[in-house]
Amino acid sequence: MHFLTPLVLGWFFLERTVKKRLFVLAAVSACLGFTGCAARYADAPAPTRFANEEQQKLQAARHWQLIADHFAGQLVSSLDGKLNGRAVHIPQPGGEQAFVEGFRELLTTSLVAQGVPVTLDPNGALVADVRYNIYGFQAERAAGTRFYGEATLLTAGLWAIGGVLSAPGASAKGVNVGSKLLVAVAGLEGFDWLHSEGLGGARYASGPVPQSEILLTVSVADGKRIVSRHSSIYYTADEDAALYWSRQRGGQPLQVLGDCGQGGIKCVR
Numbered sequence: 001m002h003f004l005t006p007l008v009l010g011w012f013f014l015e016r017t018v019k020k021r022l023f024v025l026a027a028v029s030a031c032l033g034f035t036g037c038a039a040r041y042a043d044a045p046a047p048t049r050f051a052n053e054e055q056q057k058l059q060a061a062r063h064w065q066l067i068a069d070h071f072a073g074q075l076v077s078s079l080d081g082k083l084n085g086r087a088v089h090i091p092q093p094g095g096e097q098a099f100v101e102g103f104r105e106l107l108t109t110s111l112v113a114q115g116v117p118v119t120l121d122p123n124g125a126l127v128a129d130v131r132y133n134i135y136g137f138q139a140e141r142a143a144g145t146r147f148y149g150e151a152t153l154l155t156a157g158l159w160a161i162g163g164v165l166s167a168p169g170a171s172a173k174g175v176n177v178g179s180k181l182l183v184a185v186a187g188l189e190g191f192d193w194l195h196s197e198g199l200g201g202a203r204y205a206s207g208p209v210p211q212s213e214i215l216l217t218v219s220v221a222d223g224k225r226i227v228s229r230h231s232s233i234y235y236t237a238d239e240d241a242a243l244y245w246s247r248q249r250g251g252q253p254l255q256v257l258g259d260c261g262q263g264g265i266k267c268v269r
Contacts, residue, residue, distance in 0.1 A: 057205040057235035058214075061102065068106035071218050071230055075128070076114050078228040079220060083126065087119035088220065090128045098243045099214075099236075100132045107218070126227065131217040134236070134244050139211055210235040214244060 058064065079088075090108050094101070107130070112118050119125050213235055220228040236244045 055213075055233065055235055057210060057237065058099075059205065059237050059240070064099065064102050065106050065110075067216070067232065067234065068103055069110045071107055071216075071232070072110035072114055072116075074230040075111065075218065075220060075228055076116060078230070079116070079126075082222070082227050083117070087117035087125045088128050089119050089122040089125040090130070091122070095247055095249070097132070097134075097245065097247055100130065101248065103132075103216070104130055127221050129219045129221065131215075131219070133215045135213050135215070137211050137213065139208075141209065141211075205235070207237075210238050212236040212238055212241060212244060 056063075056067075058067075088111060090104055090111075092101075092104055096104075107128070108118055213233060215231065215233050217229065217231040219226050
């Protein structure tokens with residue numbers, strides 16, 4: 001303990017100004033080294049993340065039907081008592097993206113199935129307007145969206161999942177939410193079950209976060225007054241861009257080159 005005595009005495013006899021500077025230096029070092037510091041004053045707000053959420057990804061025409069059923073259910077609920085014996089008209093302008101044309105048809109079918117009168121005549125009817133916008137975002141914009149663990153091949157047919165933390169859906173027997181796990185599973189099928197069922201991995205779409213998102217809105221208007229409106233946002237598979245981005249072409253006259261029956265002379269019809 002005697003070797004500490006000179007240090008203690010030296011600190012005691014240091015001038016107050018020097019002590020203050022050393023204290024500030026130590027505080028700044030701790031701030032930068034351990035927790036990171038934010039200035040009390042700034043010229044602009046610091047950007048922060050939103051809380052992590054989930055968003056559905058459209059990957060099949062069956063998904064189009066499901067969201068059409070969802071929209072129809074919302075409209076049926078909000079139109080209760082507002083039809084007054086009238087029908088709903090859904091315009092079919094044509095020449096739209098394949099998804100939009102398909103959605104209009106499926107929405108019509110779903111409304112009819114749920115008891116809403118739908119008419120082809122807009123006169124005297126409430127008009128359901130479908131608005132559609134698609135947006136492209138930068139690639140690899142959501143690295144680290146989720147991380148529940150890594151699959152490691154320990155040996156032939158033996159896998160391990162490590163570093164699992166509070167995985168949503170991890171309620172299966174033997175899986176403790178919030179605890180770190182190192183689970184060895186014999187065989188690839190066992191690993192698939194644990195990832196899909198035990199850790200809830202099957203609920204997430206495969207592949208990276210899509211660059212494409214769509215905003216879909218259906219408004220029902222009585223004249224110039226909107227009486228019902230519902231909007232939703234979905235991911236779309238980037239490899240299916242043609243279904244969502246490209247408008248369908250209308251009919252084009254075809255020119256047929258053939259024999260006009262005049263001694264083999266070629267002509268255009």
